[in-house]
Amino acid sequence: MDKNQTGIEYMKEGNWEAAAKVFMEAIEENPDDTVAYINFGNVLTAVGETEKAMNFYDKAISLDSSAVSAYYSKGSLFYEMERFAEAKDMFEQAAKKGMESGDNYFMLGMCLVQLDQGRLAIPYLQRSTELLKTDAEAFFQYGLCLAKEQYIDEAIIQLEHSVSLDSSHADAFYNLGVAYGFKEEAAKALDMFNRALEIEPGHLLAGHGKKLIEESIG
Template structure:
């Protein structure tokens, strides 16, 4: 096992100090290795030092501008700090540099949703689900995006698949309820709100929506 792999193993075990020490050694031994800088940045990000982590990702890009993982990691930091435009640029660069993963498409789609560009987000979220059909959160966000664009029948298909994958997903049941309410199917809508409330009794949106439909009868 090489040192980068050993460092990644330490990270997976939550041994951040040991991981940092190993990646530091890799950088000292081979200062032109962009992967070591990305890995060190990931350690810093995991322990909450986003500012320093970004510097390591920038160094990795400086060493090799085609290091797609550096753009992706930087995008995650910008996203977690609500800097969605910068995040969007980073995820797009990661994609252009060859990172065609479900996670990158998902984050790119999610960023566009945050920027109120749901129509542009849709194909990325769709691609994310195609690449990883078992990803509950990607499927939920895809369904949500379809619903927001008033593609209700398509949204229902995705949200139903979501609750099939995760039977405890209260928000997916709530959004199914909203979708059925939109289609004026009150019994199905109430059944979905009930399911959301059964899983999460303090789901305020589901409780409120159920009361609205019942009072309109």
């Protein structure tokens, strides 16, 4: 097992110190090993050393401008820092350089959502669901984005798929309740709000939605 793989195993165990040591050894043995720089950056990210992590991702990109994982890792770090425009640029670079990843499309879509560009986010979130066929969160965020852009029927399809993958997704049930309420299908809306509250009794929005529906039907 090479040092990068050994380090990744340490990361899976949460042994960041051992992982960092192995990745640094890999860099010392091969200063042009872009993977080791990216992996070391990921360790630094995990322990909150964000500025140092950026330096390692930048080093990997300087060695290989097509190191797509470095762009993705930088994008993820920018997203966590709520620097969404810079995150979007990184995920776009990763896609342009050939990263055909559901996670990358998902994050690119989420950046656009955060930048209030929901209509532009739709195709990326759609693509993420095509690649992440069992990811309830991907379908949820795609459905949520569709709903915000007033594509209510399409949103319901995606949110229904989300809860079929994860029957404990209270927010998906809540948003289904909102969507059915928008379509004036009170019985379905009430059912969805009740489902959300069964999962999460303290779900304030679902409780409020249920109260409004009950008042509307007398």
